[in-house]
Amino acid sequence: MTTTDLFETPERQALRSAVEQFTTREIAPHLPQWEDDGELPRELHAATAKAGFLAVGYPEEVGGAGGDAVDACVVTEAMLAAGGSTGLQASLFTHSIALPHIIDAGDTRLVDAYVRPTLAGDTIGSLGVTEPSGGSDVANIRTRAVRDGDHYVVNGAKTFITSGVRADFVTTAVRTGGEGHAGISLLVIDKDSPGFTVSRSLRKMGWHCSDTAELAFDDVRVPVENLVGEENGGFYLVMQQFVGERLGLAVQAYGTAQRALDLAVAYARERDTFGKPLIARQVIRHKLVEMHARTSAARALTRQALVRSLETPKTDPSLILDAVTAKNVAVAAVEHVVHEAVQVFGGMGYMRESEIDRHYRDARILGIGGGATEVMKDLSAKLLGY
Numbered sequence: 001m002t003t004t005d006l007f008e009t010p011e012r013q014a015l016r017s018a019v020e021q022f023t024t025r026e027i028a029p030h031l032p033q034w035e036d037d038g039e040l041p042r043e044l045h046a047a048t049a050k051a052g053f054l055a056v057g058y059p060e061e062v063g064g065a066g067g068d069a070v071d072a073c074v075v076t077e078a079m080l081a082a083g084g085s086t087g088l089q090a091s092l093f094t095h096s097i098a099l100p101h102i103i104d105a106g107d108t109r110l111v112d113a114y115v116r117p118t119l120a121g122d123t124i125g126s127l128g129v130t131e132p133s134g135g136s137d138v139a140n141i142r143t144r145a146v147r148d149g150d151h152y153v154v155n156g157a158k159t160f161i162t163s164g165v166r167a168d169f170v171t172t173a174v175r176t177g178g179e180g181h182a183g184i185s186l187l188v189i190d191k192d193s194p195g196f197t198v199s200r201s202l203r204k205m206g207w208h209c210s211d212t213a214e215l216a217f218d219d220v221r222v223p224v225e226n227l228v229g230e231e232n233g234g235f236y237l238v239m240q241q242f243v244g245e246r247l248g249l250a251v252q253a254y255g256t257a258q259r260a261l262d263l264a265v266a267y268a269r270e271r272d273t274f275g276k277p278l279i280a281r282q283v284i285r286h287k288l289v290e291m292h293a294r295t296s297a298a299r300a301l302t303r304q305a306l307v308r309s310l311e312t313p314k315t316d317p318s319l320i321l322d323a324v325t326a327k328n329v330a331v332a333a334v335e336h337v338v339h340e341a342v343q344v345f346g347g348m349g350y351m352r353e354s355e356i357d358r359h360y361r362d363a364r365i366l367g368i369g370g371g372a373t374e375v376m377k378d379l380s381a382k383l384l385g386y
């Protein structure tokens with residue numbers, strides 16, 4: 001079966017169509033309001049779970065809906081195709097970065113307390129790695145957790161945390177040991193722990209429907225049993241999830257590019273200038289063809305890496321390279337495509353009422369989050385031996 005066929009099996013076509021219908025009905029009409037509100041309603045998590053889409057790609061043993069990374073990719077593609085956005089994806093599916101470490105560590109108590117209710121849409125989890133002092137250099141985080149009997153006492157701050165305003169818990173990277181990557185652990189910290197505050201809700205260029213927080217920890221006591229995996233093994237856990245996160249962002253990038261292209265084609269057909277539809281102009285058609293070419297290339301590369309990820313250990317250097325390459329190619333594609341799409345829309349592309357304005361703003365974060373483009377290139381050079 002070719003990679004394309006794998007994404008178009010009868011089951012996946014049915015999944016794609018069901019997600020598109022759900023998005024058209026339950027999401028797209030409300031998204032402008034949620035953008036103004038600065039966050040998604042909690043009920044959307046429950047409704048998406050009830051429809052069967054929140055937990056696609058997670059094993060049933062931990063409360064998931066089953067399926068694999070290709071199914072999860074189909075959900076993302078379909079939501080974007082039907083008028084969703086990457087901001088929506090980031091916030092509604094924050095569990096895709098908050099839960100995998102807990103699932104992989106396999107502690108039944110943590111799975112029952114945090115994974116199941118989140119996949120059921122009843123609770124919201126965030127991942128807290130980035131700090132005010134920096135995000136790219138994960139090995140240098142400063143938030144400290146000191147053991148005191150049956151608890152860790154946590155002090156420090158996190159910033160730019162997706163869904164952090166609404167989250168019920170945060171899977172948090174803390175320093176339990178010495179300097180560098182070998183001193184980092186992951187702790188699940190409950191929002192209602194005394195000393196844990198959302199110090200700021202951050203306003204952003206894009207992703208308006210996704211709440212983003214700065215968090216403060218002031219002598220927060222966290223039970224030792226909320227340690228994920230081994231003490232001082234957190235860096236490895238974080239790194240292990242990067243392949244999935246980066247491929248997920250690559251899917252968001254080419255999915256947005258495809259939606260922006262579709263919107264631009266429709267507009268170019270209906271908009272007349274100088275007595276002819278825009279699409280009658282060769283310069284516009286060539287623009288659309290270039291947008292199509294870059295989007296298709298990004299999709300092919302990303303899907304190929306996704307399919308490899310089903311069978312390849314997450315720590316395999318060639319898979320890490322594929323994921324990093326796919327992310328950078330897809331980010332470059334979407335940045336080109338949203339820019340050109342706004343141009344095709346003219347003044348309307350600059351208006352809040354046009355969907356394309358949202359994609360233009362939302363796309364900008366994709367080359368920064370989950371590993372900035374420059375950092376991805378450094379990693380690629382290392383993996384390629386250059």
Ligand SMILES: Cc1cc2nc3c(=O)[nH]c(=O)nc-3n(C[C@H](O)[C@H](O)[C@H](O)COP(=O)(O)OP(=O)(O)OC[C@H]3O[C@@H](n4cnc5c(N)ncnc54)[C@H](O)[C@@H]3O)c2cc1C
Nearest residue numbers: 127128129130134135136160161162368369370371372374
């Ligand atoms: C909307 C949004 C949501 C986010 N959600 C989360 C979240 O849920 N959880 C979380 O933990 N973090 C989150 N982040 C943080 C994100 O992961 C970081 O912003 C990212 O890792 C970059 O870190 P930084 O912003 O501290 O930039 P820095 O590390 O300070 O880097 C600044 C810039 O310098 C460049 N750069 C950095 N290092 C190098 C280098 N070695 N060589 C060349 N150039 C370099 C890059 O272009 C980078 O963009 C989010 C950020 C945003 C904006």
